[in-house]
Amino acid sequence: MAEVSAEARIEAPAEKVWDRLTDFSSYGQWNATHTSFPHGGPxxxxxxxxxxxxxxxxxxxxxxxxxxxxxDPARLLVTKGKGPMGVNLSMSYALTPDGDATTVRIDGEFTGAAVSLMAGKLKESATAALRESLRKLDGLVA
Incomplete structure (x- = not known):
């Protein structure tokens, strides 16, 4: 298993951050691991x-x-995923209002036999991607 997390304070209200976080048409503008939604977002x-x-x-x-x-709009989004080679993923996006700003925390988990072979590199790469994603998200909403 590989667990990753990143947190950032974004100078925007939680509702504004949530709107961008869940705008699947612009997901690629901030999510560093995203390439496409083959059939669109939900x-x-x-x-x-x-x-x-x-x-x-x-x-x-x-x-x-x-x-x-x-x-829970403007507060929490948790998704569970099934990827290739029996890899299971979990992503949690928690938004905590802080005055006119919002603390955004992303927690991810990767499990499966393939993960154990590359857990260290996966954790390093995924953590860097989460940090980059939060930096880009901040730039879009702040």
Whole structure:
């Protein structure tokens, strides 16, 4: 298993951050691992919604099927994913209002036999991608 996380304070209200975070048409502008949604993002962002995403991590392309596990607008989005080679993923985006700003924390988890072979490199690469994503997200909403 590989667990990753990153956190940043974004100088914008949680609702504004949430709107950008869940605007799947502009996902590639901030998400460093995203390459495309082959069939578009979820039609409705709600628990049990599913969608496919093409990603690139550690230089390798992967298609992941995501299912929304929790959704509390402007507060929390949790998705569970199934990727290639039996890899399971979990991503949690938590938004905490702080005056006129928002603390955004992203936690990710990768499990499966293939992960154990490259857990160290995966953790390093994914953590760097999360930090880059938060930096880009901040630039879009602040």
């Amino acid at each position: 039609e409705t962002l709600a628990v049990a919604a599913t969608y496919q995403e093409n990603m690139k991590l550690m230089g390798f392309p992967a298609e992941v099927t995501w299912t929304v596990a929790a959704c």
